[in-house]
Each structure stands twice: as C-alpha cells, then as structure tokens.
Amino acid sequence: MTSLLPGPLVDDTWLAARLDDPRLVVLDATALLPSPRHDGDHRCASGRAAWVERHLPGSRHADLTGDLSDPDAPYHFAVPAPEALAGALAALGVGEGSAVVVYDDGGGIWAARLWWMLRAISVPAAVLDGGLAAWEAAGHPLVHGEDAEPAPTVTPLTPVPRPELWTDLDEVAAISRGERPGTLVCALPAGGFDGTAPTRYSRRGHIPASRSLPGRELLDPEGRVLPGPQLAARVGTVLDAEDSPVVLYCGGGISAAGAALALTLLGREDVSLYDGSLEEWSKDPARPLEP
Secondary structure, three states: OHHHOOOOEEOHHHHHOOOOOOOEEEEEOOEEOOOOOOOOOOOOEEOHHHHHHOEOOOOEEOOOOOOOOOOOOOOOOOOOOHHHHHHHHHHOOOOOOOEEEEEOOOOOHHHHHHHHHHHOOOOOEEEEOOHHHHHHHOOOOOEOOOOOOOOOOOOOOOOOOOHHHEEOHHHHHHHHOOOOOOEEEEOOOHHHHHOOOOOOOOOOOEOOOEEEOOHHHHEOOOOOEOOHHHHHHHHHOOOOOOOOOEEEEOOOOOHHHHHHHHHHHOOOOOEEEEOOHHHHHOOOOOOOOEO
16 A cells, blocks of 8 residues: 555645545645734634635545544644544545545645654555645646535554654653753744744743754745755754754644654654644743743
8 A cells, every 4th residue: 555655745746647546535634823913822723614615626624623633632733542543534534545645725734744643653644745735736626615425434444553753741851951862853933933923822932952943944935845955955954864863843743743744755764743842841831941
C-alpha cells in the first residue's frame, strides 16, 4: 500500500490522475483559527462550512476541532488516543488498506497536522502541496454541497502507534533545562517567538533554550513547500545534523506540524512534536517563558 503514495508530499497533477482510485481517501483538514486580537483570545472553529462551499471532488471534511481531537485534554487540538483516532477515521471512510491525501485552505498547516497524526499511527498519508489554492490554480474542478453519498463502510484500521513522534511536557522541560539531549524549535512567526505579538494564551514568549523556525517561512508565496535546496538552506540557518533530536512546538501543535513535514522531506527522522505546545506550557506560571 505504501507504494501508492510517492512520499509525504504530492502535487495536484499526481492527485488528479488518481482521484478515482478506491484505495485513496482525500480529506480536507481545514479549520478556522483567527489571529488573536488580544492575549487570551483563543477562537477556533470547524472548517466544515468552507468545505461545503468548495472542495475537491470526492473529498470529505476531517474536523480537527471535533471528532479528530481529544475532548478531555486540557488544550485544543489534542491528538486522540490511537483507537479513538482509528474510529473517527473509519467514519470518514479510512480503514484497512486505505491511503490518505490531506489538503486544506489554510496554507498547509492543517493538512500537515492531520498527516502527522496519521503517520503517528502508521497510516500511509501525504499532503497535497499548495492545498486547495494550488488545485484551483491548476484548473482542476471543485464541487460544493454536502456528500452525495455517505462514506463507505470500512474495516477500521488497526493503529500501529509510533510514540517517538510525540514529546510530552516533562520531556520538553528536561530538554529546556539541559537535562536531556534535544533541540527545541518554535514554529511560530517571529512575533509569537519574541512575544511582540498577542498570544492566544495568558503569557507571551517562548520556552527557554528554543530556536525560531517559522513554519510559514518554509513555503513559497503560493503556499507550496520550498524546493529542496531552498528548504535545506532555510532550515540550515537554524539546525544542523548535530542538533538532534529535534522537538517542534508552536501554539497548539499545528504550525509545528508544517515544520515537521518540511524536516521529513529533508530526510530527518529525529523529529517529534510537542502536542500541548505553548497552550499547555503557559498554563502554569511556574514554567518559564522568555521574550
């Protein structure tokens, strides 16, 4: 099955030629997360209404604010337990033998987030480079309205978890204090890293010992991942082979997933994601933040 996907990134031409492949499930992971107007302004919503308005033929909306998050976690967008995630995916038509292409209409970070979640339970998955905008710009058709047919009944997949793709709060704290090896990388824009921009949380800044690698800077003006040499050069200003393992975070584990995709495309296998990111870290005033 893994041979169906050429890698973690596919382009519109590749996908257009395979939309009718019954093994392939296309998911729109768009969610709505406006920029905060003031500290503590955490507004988010499902992107389903936008999907109904315009989406790739045959695609289904995957709700990262609802069915594909853990409602009992103390922060937004938390990854569900593997079995719960497998159940939510089955409702979308993703089961044993499926491969998934994920896209969004938000610069690729939502698609990358779902791709990372799928990768973490060993589901073959890829991101559509450039997302909905690239698909439309290439002249491929879009459709609107609800599903004409319900998702097919599938055998739920058996998740094979890869726990090494996630890093928890205690591990991040130990890396920050220099008590265990690792390099913390913040994927927020510069204003989020240095605390000059409003944050969705109560406190601004970054986790001590972090480096800044804004996820948006890994994309070209059209929202596609930078070509390999440019991508390597940009990442190389922040990381080298000795900076291992790499733990990525942002505000809620979304932009960090975009950076994780970029590093994976460069061949790095030493990357993990701090799921709680700054939303979890900032809740406790005893956890330090630096400007």
